[in-house]
Amino acid sequence: MNEVGAADPLTDVEDRDTAENAVETAAPDSLHDEDDRLKPEFVTAVLDAVEEGHNEEARELVSPLHPADIADLLELTPSEQRGEVAAALGDLVGAEVLSELNDYVRDDLIDALAPEQIAEFAGELDTDDAVAIIEDMDSEDQQAVLDALAPEDRAAIESALSYPEESAGRLMQRDLIAVPEHMSVGQVIDYLRDNSDLTSDFWEIFVVDEAHKPIGTCQLSWVLTCPRGIAISDLMKREQTLIPVDMDQEEVALRFQKYALISAAVVDGSGRLVGMITVDDILHIVQEEAGEDVLRLSGAGDGDINQPILMTVRTRLSWLIVNLGTAIFAASVVGFFQETIAKYVVLAVLMPIVSGMGGNAGTQTMAVAVRALATNQLTSSNTRRNILREFRIALANGSVLGCLIGVAVGLIYQNHDLGIVIAMAMLFNNLVAGLAGILVPLTLEKAGVDPAVSSAVFVTTLTDVMGFFSFLGLATLWGL
Amino acid sequence: MNEVGAADPLTDVEDRDTAENAVETAAPDSLHDEDDRLKPEFVTAVLDAVEEGHNEEARELVSPLHPADIADLLELTPSEQRGEVAAALGDLVGAEVLSELNDYVRDDLIDALAPEQIAEFAGELDTDDAVAIIEDMDSEDQQAVLDALAPEDRAAIESALSYPEESAGRLMQRDLIAVPEHMSVGQVIDYLRDNSDLTSDFWEIFVVDEAHKPIGTCQLSWVLTCPRGIAISDLMKREQTLIPVDMDQEEVALRFQKYALISAAVVDGSGRLVGMITVDDILHIVQEEAGEDVLRLSGAGDGDINQPILMTVRTRLSWLIVNLGTAIFAASVVGFFQETIAKYVVLAVLMPIVSGMGGNAGTQTMAVAVRALATNQLTSSNTRRNILREFRIALANGSVLGCLIGVAVGLIYQNHDLGIVIAMAMLFNNLVAGLAGILVPLTLEKAGVDPAVSSAVFVTTLTDVMGFFSFLGLATLWGL
Numbered sequence: 001m002n003e004v005g006a007a008d009p010l011t012d013v014e015d016r017d018t019a020e021n022a023v024e025t026a027a028p029d030s031l032h033d034e035d036d037r038l039k040p041e042f043v044t045a046v047l048d049a050v051e052e053g054h055n056e057e058a059r060e061l062v063s064p065l066h067p068a069d070i071a072d073l074l075e076l077t078p079s080e081q082r083g084e085v086a087a088a089l090g091d092l093v094g095a096e097v098l099s100e101l102n103d104y105v106r107d108d109l110i111d112a113l114a115p116e117q118i119a120e121f122a123g124e125l126d127t128d129d130a131v132a133i134i135e136d137m138d139s140e141d142q143q144a145v146l147d148a149l150a151p152e153d154r155a156a157i158e159s160a161l162s163y164p165e166e167s168a169g170r171l172m173q174r175d176l177i178a179v180p181e182h183m184s185v186g187q188v189i190d191y192l193r194d195n196s197d198l199t200s201d202f203w204e205i206f207v208v209d210e211a212h213k214p215i216g217t218c219q220l221s222w223v224l225t226c227p228r229g230i231a232i233s234d235l236m237k238r239e240q241t242l243i244p245v246d247m248d249q250e251e252v253a254l255r256f257q258k259y260a261l262i263s264a265a266v267v268d269g270s271g272r273l274v275g276m277i278t279v280d281d282i283l284h285i286v287q288e289e290a291g292e293d294v295l296r297l298s299g300a301g302d303g304d305i306n307q308p309i310l311m312t313v314r315t316r317l318s319w320l321i322v323n324l325g326t327a328i329f330a331a332s333v334v335g336f337f338q339e340t341i342a343k344y345v346v347l348a349v350l351m352p353i354v355s356g357m358g359g360n361a362g363t364q365t366m367a368v369a370v371r372a373l374a375t376n377q378l379t380s381s382n383t384r385r386n387i388l389r390e391f392r393i394a395l396a397n398g399s400v401l402g403c404l405i406g407v408a409v410g411l412i413y414q415n416h417d418l419g420i421v422i423a424m425a426m427l428f429n430n431l432v433a434g435l436a437g438i439l440v441p442l443t444l445e446k447a448g449v450d451p452a453v454s455s456a457v458f459v460t461t462l463t464d465v466m467g468f469f470s471f472l473g474l475a476t477l478w479g480l
Numbered sequence: 481m482n483e484v485g486a487a488d489p490l491t492d493v494e495d496r497d498t499a500e501n502a503v504e505t506a507a508p509d510s511l512h513d514e515d516d517r518l519k520p521e522f523v524t525a526v527l528d529a530v531e532e533g534h535n536e537e538a539r540e541l542v543s544p545l546h547p548a549d550i551a552d553l554l555e556l557t558p559s560e561q562r563g564e565v566a567a568a569l570g571d572l573v574g575a576e577v578l579s580e581l582n583d584y585v586r587d588d589l590i591d592a593l594a595p596e597q598i599a600e601f602a603g604e605l606d607t608d609d610a611v612a613i614i615e616d617m618d619s620e621d622q623q624a625v626l627d628a629l630a631p632e633d634r635a636a637i638e639s640a641l642s643y644p645e646e647s648a649g650r651l652m653q654r655d656l657i658a659v660p661e662h663m664s665v666g667q668v669i670d671y672l673r674d675n676s677d678l679t680s681d682f683w684e685i686f687v688v689d690e691a692h693k694p695i696g697t698c699q700l701s702w703v704l705t706c707p708r709g710i711a712i713s714d715l716m717k718r719e720q721t722l723i724p725v726d727m728d729q730e731e732v733a734l735r736f737q738k739y740a741l742i743s744a745a746v747v748d749g750s751g752r753l754v755g756m757i758t759v760d761d762i763l764h765i766v767q768e769e770a771g772e773d774v775l776r777l778s779g780a781g782d783g784d785i786n787q788p789i790l791m792t793v794r795t796r797l798s799w800l801i802v803n804l805g806t807a808i809f810a811a812s813v814v815g816f817f818q819e820t821i822a823k824y825v826v827l828a829v830l831m832p833i834v835s836g837m838g839g840n841a842g843t844q845t846m847a848v849a850v851r852a853l854a855t856n857q858l859t860s861s862n863t864r865r866n867i868l869r870e871f872r873i874a875l876a877n878g879s880v881l882g883c884l885i886g887v888a889v890g891l892i893y894q895n896h897d898l899g900i901v902i903a904m905a906m907l908f909n910n911l912v913a914g915l916a917g918i919l920v921p922l923t924l925e926k927a928g929v930d931p932a933v934s935s936a937v938f939v940t941t942l943t944d945v946m947g948f949f950s951f952l953g954l955a956t957l958w959g960l
Contacts, residue, residue: 036735040861066719068738076861102857192705202701203683203742220700221682225672239546255516257767258548260760262683262742279759280740283766287737290770291851297774298847299840305852305866313876316844320877323840324884327833334829341825348821348828349814352835353807356944360779360803364796367778371771372785377582381520381556386785396793397800404804464836 031065038069043076047085055088062092071100074109075306083112095121099129104306107136115141119148122157126173126201128281131160135170168252169245171285172266172275175199178206179232181215186228203262203278207236212272214242214265242267245274250289254376256282293370296452299323322457330355330464337472344480346413347472350422353405355467358429361397362459365390365437370452373445387438394434398427421478425471432466433459511545518549523556527565535568542572551580554589555786563592575601579609584786587616595621599628602637606653606681608761611640615650648732649725651765652746652755655679658686659712661695666708683742683758687716692752694722694745722747725754730769734856736762773850776932779803802937810835810944817952824960826893827952830902833885835947838909841877842939845870845917850932853925867918874914878907901958905951912946913939 031042042061049058062070070092077085086093086109098106098121110118110133122130122145134142134157142161146154156174163169177198179188188205192198205223207216216236226235241259243252243266255261256279266275295303299319301312334341334351341348369386372378378386402423410419440458441451511522522541529538542550550572557565566573566589578586578601590598590613602610602625614622614637626634636654643649657678659668668685672678685703687696696716706715721739723732723746735741736759746755775783779799781792814821814831821828849866852858858866882903890899920938921931 035731035856036738037856037859038861040859043861066739068740075857076859078862078865189704193707196705198705200701200705201699203699219681219683220704221680224669224700224703225676225678225680227673251515257763258516259546260548260763262760279763280742283737283740283759283763286763286766287770287855290767291773291855293771294774294777294847295851298843300844300847303848303851305848305857305862305869309869309872313873316841316873317877317880319844320837320840320881321884324833324837324881327836328885328888330836331829331833334832338825338829341828342822345818345822345828348825348831349811349818351828352814352832352944352948353804353811355832356807356810357800357804360800361796363778364780364799367774367780368783368785371775371783375767375771376515376517377555377785379517379520379556381518381523382785385558389785389789392789393793393796397797400797401800401804404801405808408808464832468832 031069038072038076043073046073047077047081050081050085050088055090058085058088059090059092062089067094067096068100070097071102071105075102075105079105079108079306082108086112095124095129098133099125102304102306103136104304104308106133110137115144116148118145123150123153126175127156127160127275128171128173128277130157131170135161135165163245166249167245168243168247168249168266168277169275171249171252171281172243172245172277173199174275175201176206176265176273176276177202178208178212178214178273181207181209181231181233181236183232184228185223185226185230185232185235188223188232189228201278202276205232206265206273206276207232208273211270213270214240214267214273216240217265219262240265242271243277245269249285250374252277253282253285253289257286289374293367293374293452296450297367297370297456299456319457323460326457326461327464330461330468333465333468334472337468337476340472340476340480344475346418347475347480350409350418351468351471354422354425354429354471355464357401357426358433358463358467359460360433361394361430362433362437362463363456365394365434366441366455366459369438369441370455373441373451378442383442387435387442390434390438391431394430395427398430398434401430402427417478417480418475421474421480422471425467425474428470429463429467433463436462511549518552518556523553526553527557527561530561530565530568535570538565538568539570539572542569547574547576548580550577551582551585555582555585559585559588559786562588566592575604575609578613579605582784582786583616584784584788586613590617595624596628598625603630603633606655607636607640607755608651608653608757610637611650615641615645643725646729647725648723648727648729648746648757649755651729651732651761652723652725652757653679654755655681656686656745656753656756657682658688658692658694658753661687661689661711661713661716663712664708665703665706665710665712665715668703668712669708681758682756685712686745686753686756687712688753691750694720694747694753696720697745699742720745722751723757725749729765730854732757733762733765733769737766769854773847773854773932776930777847777850777936779936799937803940806937806941807944810941810948813945813948814952817948817956820952820956820960824955826898827955827960830889830898831948831951834902834905834909834951835944837881837906838913838943838947839940840913841874841910842913842917842943843936845874845914846921846935846939849918849921850935853921853931858922863922867915867922870914870918871911874910875907878910878914881910882907895960897958897960898955901954901960902951905947905954908950909943909947913943916942 031038033039046058046061049061074082074086122133134145146158160170179191203220205218206214207218209215216238217240218232218236222235241255241261241264243264245266245268261279263276263278265273266277268274292302295301299316301315369378405426406419406423409422410416436459441455444451444454511518513519526538526541529541554562554566602613614625626638629637640650683700685698686694687698689695696718697720698712698716702715721735721741721744723744725746725748741759743756743758745753746757748754772782775781779796781795849858885906886899886903889902890896916939921935924931924934
């Protein structure tokens with residue numbers, strides 16, 4: 001019956017005009033700005049309505065929003081008003097909104113809810129989303145919620161909680177479609193149509209053997225485009241990426257990227273299918289893991305603007321105190337050269353240039369190395385080549401920078417010796433920076449320490465100390 | 481016919497053991513290490529085989545690999561051997577491998593290929609992957625490849641190239657399934673079965689009106705689980721996220737995350753469906769965009785370890801030269817206080833502590849602000865609150881750090897006045913750091929400049945200058 005006239009999937013694109021209107025379509029309301037963020041006027045309107053006790057008005061404003069937008073709204077609400085706003089919005093703040101919320105904001109709101117209410121929300125969600133809500137509660141509250149859950153939900157969530165945090169077992173959902181290999185396409189379709197209690201959110205069908213081990217995967221589009229008589233085992237793809245249930249989520253995300261997966265089977269120790277991970281959960285992880293490098297390198301912890309301020313102060317302060325220690329250590333190097341400085345104060349003026357430029361160059365190399373390690377691009381097969389590469393880059397940059405500062409200083413202070421000393425120190429410290437920038441992250445990675453967390457303190461201490469030492473030491477030797 | 485015994489989708493997970501075996505299953509070979517990276521022994525074996533002219537042996541080694549792994553292998557091959565290895569592997573380096581390759585590595589290889597060969601590869605790929613290969617070629621080569629393409633492929637690729645780089649128009653593929661709203665589920669299935677020339681890679685069906693404007697989206701799982709008689713318009717979801725064809729890819733990625741999309745319809749200026757973007761292409765973008773903040777903040781450009789070394793030197797050096805300028809500027813502030821330093825050299829020893837700690841604190845705040853801006857968490861609705869938040873954090877950190885360094889310096893140098901001066905300077909510079917760390921990125925974002933690219937130079941210049949100025953200035957005023 002093809003003559004019903006299916007629309008042509010290939011559209012002609014000759015006479016397209018500007019996409020102005022389309023932007024409108026994408027956000028067909030006056031609530032969002034061009035970047036799909038809620039407009040401040042809208043947020044203020046809702047907060048004002050709640051403040052003045054017009055809860056009905058607030059609900060009316062909010063009701064057209066997508067749950068992800070309601071979550072955004074609550075995140076944009078000052079923390080002291082959040083409970084009140086959530087209460088005013090009532091059942092608009094449902095399970096889905098809760099699962100979209102930032103962890104800290106959710107903790108705020110959950111504290112105010114009864115365990116039965118949380119259990120009700122958890123029951124509505126996929127296992128992975130329910131786990132995300134429950135896993136951060138303290139154990140007493142967690143138990144109260146678990147007790148209030150329906151038995152099968154409780155079993156699924158308890159089992160997920162038994163896996164380590166940030167592992168595949170926490171990410172996966174248990175509702176999936178698995179069929180035996182002897183089925184035909186038609187039988188699979190009938191099975192799906194006849195069993196209304198099956199999940200309706202799936203993108204691939206897993207084919208399993210008698211021991212419930214996955215032997216192949218079948219995209220739904222293949223099932224839909226094939227005649228009913230075809231055997232599912234002839235249709236499925238046999239190469240599959242199986243995720244061990246205890247695999248770290250960062251590894252899981254790398255597999256999804258590398259093999260362009262939409263969903264993947266999760267297997268237990270004996271290779272049996274126990275769950276499924278879908279790509280929409282992976283997007284968040286990729287975003288988080290890739291973004292957290294910059295926060296960790298800078299010592300800002302998880303850098304969440306919704307974190308309670310005392311926790312933020314503690315995280316950042318402990319990093320700053322470590323840095324204070326290394327700064328005092330670097331300063332003590334300067335202390336050795338007080339006599340030289342006293343004779344020639346210009347050295348004190350110039351020394352921060354040498355140390356600072358080393359820090360800048362080291363940070364460049366370190367950022368590249370940390371990212372290359374995180375994305376599996378820097379492996380033992382190309383380590384030596386990349387160390388050499390960084391050395392050559394440092395040699396080139398150090399030479400240019402050394403010449404520039406040497407000539408400038410020589411001219412300004414009319415002192416060739418001073419120019420030569422600072423040029424040599426600059427080159428030397430750039431080499432230190434380039435080598436430390438790659439060797440420190442590599443060594444930390446080998447030692448099993450996250451290079452993003454600890455590299456910066458080592459690299460900048462090295463470039464500070466060696467910057468002061470090389471410049472002031474050379475100046476002393478040179479008899480400046 | 482449900483009695484054929486569909487396997488139970490919910491598996492019991494009571495008796496799972498360790499996931500050791502499962503890791504085996506996930507990488508069922510001896511070619512990968514536990515992180516799914518090719519083992520160095522394997523890479524060496526392939527390179528050695530090629531070097532010794534045993535191309536057949538090299539091909540045998542490589543043939544079990546997934547295209548993504550063959551791409552990894554070529555990336556791990558030193559650039560001077562890459563052409564030789566690719567030639568030895570012959571048709572194992574096909575269209576899919578090419579589309580998985582790092583841009584720089586691909587450019588290397590493509591230079592050696594005839595336009596007809598590239599056109600053949602492009603013809604095998606989805607539009608978006610073909611465009612990714614062709615878009616970076618210089619216009620003459622590009623034209624040669626386009627001329628060698630089949631007419632319909634050429635039209636699709638030329639049209640994609642007419643959109644700006646990194647826009648939805650470049651990312652989308654044209655092969656998609658669109659059906660009119662009056663169809664039933666059964667009619668859709670028959671249409672898909674009867675038209676063998678349709679794409680078989682799709683996850684959702686788009687429902688369009690007579691003007692070919694999307695009016696709803698239907699997950700394949702819904703189609704499969706429903707009786708044939710249901711109207712597709714009753715099944716589809718009407719709220720949909722439409723992507724304007726000229727939307728920037730970073731924005732597209734944020735929509736996919738926010739609304740947990742698997743695929744999305746791309747519409748032209750008049751709202752008509754012109755293509756589809758799928759989530760597997762978005763994963764790469766999220767990874768890139770989130771990861772590049774750390775590289776940009778550090779001035780490492782795109783930080784690709786496969787970039788030709790001269791290009792890397794140029795990128796990093798230009799950033800370092802800008803920093804050299806600001807370092808000289810900061811040093812000139814020290815220059816004003818030479819007399820004070822000459823009288824009391826200890827000031828030279830201590831001054832880098834004040835400026836350096838300001839830099840550290842500023843970098844923390846800046847990293848948080850840049851990430852919060854990139855993920856749409858910091859918006860005009862909560863800007864003022866977050867500036868205040870950073871001020872309070874800086875006040876707390878600055879007070880603690882000021883006390884620590886003040887007491888330490890007072891005791892070490894037995895000089896209370898010196899302790900008080902450095903404590904005050906430390907607090908002051910922390911406040912400068914906290915405010916600059918958030919105000920600089922906000923201002924740049926407002927001005928339409930990527931805050932990740934340019935924030936660092938402003939913030940560290942400010943903390944250097946104000947660190948020197950506050951400490952040495954106070955010391956002078958205090959008469960130290």
